[in-house]
Amino acid sequence: MQFKFTTAGESHGKALVAIVEGVPYGLAIEKAKIDHELKRRQHGYGRGGRMKIESDAVEILSGVRHGRSIGSPIALMIKNRDFVHWQDVMNVEPPDDEPANPRVVTRPRPGHADLAGGQKFGARDLRDVLERASARETAARVAAGAVAKQLLAAFGIEILSHVIKLGSVQAVPLWRPWEEIAAIPDDSPLRCADATSEREMIRLIDEAKADGDTLGGVFEVAISGVPAGLGSHTSWEEKLDGRFARALMSVQAVKAVEIGEGVANSGRRGSEAHDEIFFEQSADSSQQSADEGVRDKFTRRTNRAGGVEGGITNGEEIRLRGYMKPISTLRKPLASVDIDTKEPSEAAFERSDITAVPAAGVIAEAMAAVVLADEMRRKFGGDSIDEMRRNYDAYIAQLSEY
Numbered sequence: 535m536q537f538k539f540t541t542a543g544e545s546h547g548k549a550l551v552a553i554v555e556g557v558p559y560g561l562a563i564e565k566a567k568i569d570h571e572l573k574r575r576q577h578g579y580g581r582g583g584r585m586k587i588e589s590d591a592v593e594i595l596s597g598v599r600h601g602r603s604i605g606s607p608i609a610l611m612i613k614n615r616d617f618v619h620w621q622d623v624m625n626v627e628p629p630d631d632e633p634a635n636p637r638v639v640t641r642p643r644p645g646h647a648d649l650a651g652g653q654k655f656g657a658r659d660l661r662d663v664l665e666r667a668s669a670r671e672t673a674a675r676v677a678a679g680a681v682a683k684q685l686l687a688a689f690g691i692e693i694l695s696h697v698i699k700l701g702s703v704q705a706v707p708l709w710r711p712w713e714e715i716a717a718i719p720d721d722s723p724l725r726c727a728d729a730t731s732e733r734e735m736i737r738l739i740d741e742a743k744a745d746g747d748t749l750g751g752v753f754e755v756a757i758s759g760v761p762a763g764l765g766s767h768t769s770w771e772e773k774l775d776g777r778f779a780r781a782l783m784s785v786q787a788v789k790a791v792e793i794g795e796g797v798a799n800s801g802r803r804g805s806e807a808h809d810e811i812f813f814e815q816s817a818d819s820s821q822q823s824a825d826e827g828v829r830d831k832f833t834r835r836t837n838r839a840g841g842v843e844g845g846i847t848n849g850e851e852i853r854l855r856g857y858m859k860p861i862s863t864l865r866k867p868l869a870s871v872d873i874d875t876k877e878p879s880e881a882a883f884e885r886s887d888i889t890a891v892p893a894a895g896v897i898a899e900a901m902a903a904v905v906l907a908d909e910m911r912r913k914f915g916g917d918s919i920d921e922m923r924r925n926y927d928a929y930i931a932q933l934s935e936y
């Protein structure tokens with residue numbers, strides 16, 4: 535059984551939708567938890583005017599009955615509140631009359647999909663491309679990811695993210711323990727664990743805004759409670775680091791992905807790069823402590839691998855980093871060329887976020903959740919959550935005997 539999803543919807547169309555498949559029968563699904571994730575994605579200092587218009591909330595259309603999944607595809611819908619301003623421009627039907635302001639886009643933004651997408655499809659109105667390329671689509675991903683998170687939470691797996699760099703300002707120290715990331719309040723301006731760095735980041739955003747510019751940065755996703763043994767070394771497609779990289783790289787504007795301390799490790803000696811293996815015996819290895827779940831276990835004192843070795847989870851916390859380029863819609867536009875006149879022309883601008891790195895972290899959480907939910911479904915199968923749990927429990931028992 536696979537866990538997968540697909541999305542549909544344009545940025546200024548009627549709604550975004552996600553269809554999620556592979557949720558086992560009988561899983562408690564809470565709409566409030568999906569809405570909570572949607573709200574987290576919308577938050578963050580440096581977002582633009584659109585976020586004042588949208589207040590994302592999900593409507594669950596299928597696959598859930600009386601608060602529990604029934605094993606069928608779960609369809610989720612998020613309405614675009616801004617659609618009321620775009621009904622003519624985004625009309626599904628051929629218009630009777632030309633809209634008063636058709637908002638045709640002919641000046642591609644460097645860094646956006648506008649020009650390459652226009653060339654690919656032969657589109658004379660670049661809106662046909664940008665409406666779908668827009669990161670608005672990620673609201674649907676986050677909704678699907680929130681379903682994946684509810685499946686993972688049933689097995690004690692939790693996912694968080696934080697911002698570790700914004701523009702040129704890097705949080706010090708870069709690496710933060712789980713507890714510090716978990717303690718960042720949901721209404722924190724940039725979801726950065728270090729208050730001093732966060733103030734600097736805010737100052738940088740204000741400067742960029744005043745200059746009509748934009749900023750990128752780096753976020754980190756942290757995942758706890760993952761058992762050893764998800765993913766596989768046996769074939770390139772099965773390697774979990776590769777699957778995570780693809781999932782995170784597919785997030786709009788993410789241009790590099792790092793697993794653990796992958797970048798720093800490339801410049802270290804092997805003796806400084808790998809996580810040595812130890813075996814800890816529980817203080818009391820009597821039958822009573824075994825019954826209480828206190829077991830002997832393999833341990834690491836470092837986690838530079840970020841919880842994945844050989845494409846397989848090793849039982850440590852998973853750490854994934856995504857590097858986001860600056861947003862490509864600039865108030866002070868870059869040089870471009872009008873696709874009709876071929877004359878030099880400034881790139882199109884209507885409005886823009888200054889930065890969206892905290893949001894990208896939330897989206898990456900959702901993508902990582904979907905990949906892990908899929909790994910859990912592949913390994914533990916089952917048509918119902920009860921059957922899946924029996925299989926999971928048997929494997930955990932096997933692990934503890936290893």
Ligand code: EPS
Nearest residue numbers: 582584585667668669670673885886887
């Ligand atoms: C986006 C452009 C902006 C962002 C949008 C992504 O939208 P608009 O063109 O309507 O101002 O606000 O992000 C969202 C709407 C969102 O929900 O994240 C783009 O071109 O990618």
